[in-house]
Structures are given as structure tokens and as C-alpha cells.
């Protein structure tokens with residue numbers, strides 16, 4: 001059984017069909033990229049998956065459990081994590097403290113702050129930081145980190161909730177090509193090591209073709225292609241959407 005099963009979801013805003021009868025599945029342990037030009041419906045899809053938007057119709061099941069109609073918090077508790085384009089770290093806290101805050105929230109101990117945050121979950125936080133290559137920067141304030149390192153911390157924070165499905169909205173936005181590659185390579189490692197499923201949006205085709213197991217392309221609210229890199233590269237509709245011609249990604 002697939003981890004995630006999306007069937008015939010649709011969402012309109014006024015007369016605009018932002019998502020029009022989209023269905024797809026995501027198995028465990030897969031890195032799936034969601035591609036498409038501006039306005040294709042990617043954010044709308046993400047917002048329906050994590051409960052911020054309710055589909056007009058259709059079904060979204062996680063391990064057989066219907067998510068449509070649930071509150072974002074319930075969906076998050078069910079195992080759907082999300083990272084955002086805008087940084088979610090507290091700049092004045094250290095890297096370690098940011099992780100400890102998340103772990104306090106996860107174990108519902110935020111109301112028990114009679115000791116400083118530094119007393120809680122230090123070991124668990126360090127294990128997570130080690131996994132994303134940030135253990136050596138644990139005592140630095142997040143505000144002084146390089147942008148790529150902040151993204152690593154955010155990944156560790158998302159993993160602290162032990163999601164089964166992680167939604168990543170343009171995780172590499174604003175990064176240099178080398179950093180982009182490194183971050184998605186790290187995400188891919190997490191997918192393999194943890195049998196995690198990740199759905200992410202990304203504008204760099206190089207990064208996607210290099211690391212994603214599979215990719216879906218949206219255009220004007222419809223899923224127009226779903227497959228591996230060879231299939232997507234050679235798909236006539238995809239080339240039309242991206243280049244308005246038969247030009248290939250390599251030639252672009």
C-alpha cells in the first residue's frame with residue numbers, strides 16, 4: 001500500500017481551477033519532486049495535503065486514513081511534516097536550543113519551563129544535528145549561520161517530529177547551485193536511511209534530475225506527467241509547458 005494516496009482532488013478560487021482532478025500516490029522511501037511553472041498549482045496542492053486548504057472534492061489518504069476535513073495540527077500529528085520557504089528558526093537561540101524547542105513541543109512539555117530549555121533532550125537533539133552535519137555548530141546562534149546551514153537546521157527540526165511524509169516547499173530557494181545540490185543530496189540520504197517519503201518543489205531541473213526518484217509536472221492545475229527523469233525529459237507536453245517548443249532541458 002502506498003503511504004499517500006491522492007484521488008481526484010480539485011480546488012477552485014473563483015473561476016480559477018487551481019487544481020483540477022489530480023490523482024497520485026507516493027510510496028514509502030521515495031523522493032518525489034513536484035514541478036511546474038508559476039501558477040501551476042503546486043502550493044495549492046501542498047496546502048491541501050497539510051490541511052491548510054480543504055479540497056472542493058476528492059480524497060487524500062495517509063496509510064489508509066482520510067485527511068480531508070482534518071485540522072492542520074491533526075495532520076501534522078498523523079505524520080505529515082512541512083518545511084517552508086521562510087526560515088522557521090529562532091535567530092537568537094543556538095542551533096541546539098532550536099532543536100530542543102522542537103523536541104519540547106513534540107513531547108508536549110512546552111508548559112513545563114521551570115528549567116531552561118538547555119536541560120531537555122540534549123542527546124536527542126545532538127543525534128539529529130549530527131545526521132544533518134550540524135553537530136559542530138550546535139552552540140552557534142542561528143542568526144549567524146550561513147543560509148545553507150539554516151536550511152540544514154530546519155531539516156533537523158522537521159525530522160525531530162519523525163514525520164512519515166515530509167512536504168518541502170522550495171527548500172533550496174535562494175541558494176547557490178552547489179548548496180542546492182548538497183541540501184537535496186542530504187534530503188535523499190534521509191529518505192534512504194529513514195524510509196521517509198518526501199514531496200518537494202524545486203525550480204532547478206539539474207537538482208531534480210540528479211536526486212529525485214520520480215517527478216510530477218503540473219500545468220494549469222493538471223498533472224500532465226509523472227515518471228522518472230528520462231520520461232520527464234522526453235515528454236512532449238512537459239517541453240511545451242517549459243519552453244513552448246520541442247527544445248530539451250539539456251539544450252535550455
Ligand SMILES: Nc1ncnc2c1ncn2[C@@H]1O[C@H](COP(=O)(O)OP(=O)(O)OP(=O)(O)O)[C@@H](O)[C@H]1O
Nearest residue numbers: 013016017018036037038039040041042043044045
Ligand atoms: N488564495 C487564492 N485566491 C485566489 N487565487 C489563488 C489563491 N491561491 C492560488 N490561487 C491561484 O491558483 C493558481 C495556482 O496557484 P499556486 O500558488 O498553487 O501555484 P504554484 O504552482 O504554487 O505557483 P508558484 O510557483 O508561483 O508558487 C494560480 O492561478 C493562483 O493565482
